[in-house]
Amino acid sequence: MDKIVKLWAKYSAVFLSGLGGTLWISAVTVLCGTLLGMLVALMRMGRCKALNTLSDIYIEVLRGTPILLQLYFFWIGLPKIVPFELSDTACIVVALVINSSAYVSEIIRAGINAVDKGQWEAAKSIGLSNTHVMTRVILPQAVKNILPALGNEFISTVKGTSLASVFFVGELMTSYKSVQSATFLALQSLTIVGVIYFMLNFLLSKLLKLLERRLMVSD
Amino acid sequence: MTNEILRVENLKKSFGKLEVLKGATTAIRQGEVVSVIGPSGGGKSTFLRCLNLLEQPTEGRIYFKGQDITQKNLDICQYRRKIGMVFQSFNVFPHMSVLENITLAPILEKKIPKAQATEEAMALLGRVGLTDKADEYPRKLSGGQKQRLSIVRALAMRPEVMLFDEPTSALDPEMVKEVLGVIGDLAKSGMTIVIVTHEMAFARKISDRVLFISDGVIKEEGSPDVMFTCPRDPSTIRFLSMVL
Numbered sequence: 001m002d003k004i005v006k007l008w009a010k011y012s013a014v015f016l017s018g019l020g021g022t023l024w025i026s027a028v029t030v031l032c033g034t035l036l037g038m039l040v041a042l043m044r045m046g047r048c049k050a051l052n053t054l055s056d057i058y059i060e061v062l063r064g065t066p067i068l069l070q071l072y073f074f075w076i077g078l079p080k081i082v083p084f085e086l087s088d089t090a091c092i093v094v095a096l097v098i099n100s101s102a103y104v105s106e107i108i109r110a111g112i113n114a115v116d117k118g119q120w121e122a123a124k125s126i127g128l129s130n131t132h133v134m135t136r137v138i139l140p141q142a143v144k145n146i147l148p149a150l151g152n153e154f155i156s157t158v159k160g161t162s163l164a165s166v167f168f169v170g171e172l173m174t175s176y177k178s179v180q181s182a183t184f185l186a187l188q189s190l191t192i193v194g195v196i197y198f199m200l201n202f203l204l205s206k207l208l209k210l211l212e213r214r215l216m217v218s219d
Numbered sequence: 220m221t222n223e224i225l226r227v228e229n230l231k232k233s234f235g236k237l238e239v240l241k242g243a244t245t246a247i248r249q250g251e252v253v254s255v256i257g258p259s260g261g262g263k264s265t266f267l268r269c270l271n272l273l274e275q276p277t278e279g280r281i282y283f284k285g286q287d288i289t290q291k292n293l294d295i296c297q298y299r300r301k302i303g304m305v306f307q308s309f310n311v312f313p314h315m316s317v318l319e320n321i322t323l324a325p326i327l328e329k330k331i332p333k334a335q336a337t338e339e340a341m342a343l344l345g346r347v348g349l350t351d352k353a354d355e356y357p358r359k360l361s362g363g364q365k366q367r368l369s370i371v372r373a374l375a376m377r378p379e380v381m382l383f384d385e386p387t388s389a390l391d392p393e394m395v396k397e398v399l400g401v402i403g404d405l406a407k408s409g410m411t412i413v414i415v416t417h418e419m420a421f422a423r424k425i426s427d428r429v430l431f432i433s434d435g436v437i438k439e440e441g442s443p444d445v446m447f448t449c450p451r452d453p454s455t456i457r458f459l460s461m462v463l
Contacts, residue, residue, distance in 0.1 A: 121273055122310035122369070126324040126376055127300030136323060140314045 004188045011179045011189075018175025019196055025089075025171055026158045029096040033157065034150070036097060037104025044109055055105070062102035068163055071095045075167055092164045100157050107153060111146035112138060144215055151208035155201050162197075172196060222249040224284060224380060224411055225270065231278035232265050239265045241435035242279065247380075247413060252406045254422035254443070255415045257432040258458055263415045266432060267382050270413065271302040300328060303373030307385040309365040311357040317344070317368055318353045321375045329376070336375075343371040347401050363394030367401055374405075381405065383414035419462055423447050431455045 008015070043055040062070070074095035079086045115138050123137040165173035172193055179189040225247040232240040240262045247253055255263045268274040270281065272288065272295050281288050288298055312320050321340040325331045331339075344350050347367040357365055366386055373381060383402065387395045399421050406412055406425045416422050422429060422443065429446040431439045431454075439452040447463070450456050 116310070118306060118308050118310035119312065122304075122306060122312070122372075124273065124296075125271060125299060125302075125304035125306075126372060127296050127328050128324055129296050129328065132327050136327065137312055 018172040021171035032097040033100030036101035040105035041108040107149045111142040114145045226282040229279040252412045254426040261433040262435040303378035303381040380411045
């Protein structure tokens, strides 16, 4: 305990900068992953057969291979195919976003499919345009199905960013590695990093619960 | 006939290999109240759902005031605004208040100002005795109240035809009357109505004409008095002897 306190006193800046890295990588992944996931869900559910198949393959491949393999794949492959310089961090973030989008798209699709078929029919029967059927009737109800699962996905995204430490991208798990190699206090630094991860996710899950409760007002 | 509002010609609908409608032909006049009766699975609901294109007919034509609505380039949303529909399972929007349920489509699709849409919605709610529920969410309504709301939601678009798909089949017995009362009032007001129902007494009372649909075809049609007292088709006789 004593050692942990001392370690924190000396290396707090390293841990905090690691936390900063985790925060921004998570934020970008969650945001872009969700947006991309929506797009994939739309492609998956739309009327175009080619896009249906394409998005299906996308989802299956990303869910069927380990995330660490995907990180390696993008870390090695991406700089080779883009015509400009790409940092390790950028490659890893792109991989995380793409991985997350596959899971998010399935969550969104399941949430939309769970809305009663009668709601679609009623919305169409009063003459709503396809866009309004979706935005005013289906999505507001689907959000209630989507949000809890999406919250879990966010939390697992935050934890997933720790894999970026394999490539020494500046995030929380990387800061553990730095401190550990400088001090050889492995357990103590792990404990500190673990507590930070826990507090972060605990806060996130409480926030999402709050949001969920506000959306449940009409039920 | 000049005051014909809907004409159905040789309407067929298949789901995969199953042919549910096998060629229905009839015409509905402006202000007419038509009841559709018949055994379950006979194609009554499919017939009704084709009328507002919730099901695309596989074959045949439907004309609304002379315009073919089965043609490819028709604006389906535009057409549906003229046809109201009430479902067996109410399908009110649970995430909106009673008032919002009603004003949603008029405001969005007819660009009616919110104040005016609200005023019209309140008048409609008054007609069905739900004025005090305007700000409630549907979860607080009984089945009968939900169905009255769904009727009013359809009426808010000022449709020219109202379709009812077994509107009382999902209701508790004590609530059937209040919903039938609203539909009866609507019939008296001159609205064109097509109603699929198992309420034979009600069908007999309000209808100008009764269609008997079985095995995907209109087996027999006629005035309610004739249909219920001396039906000719053997399947109509058999059906009525079982339900009356």
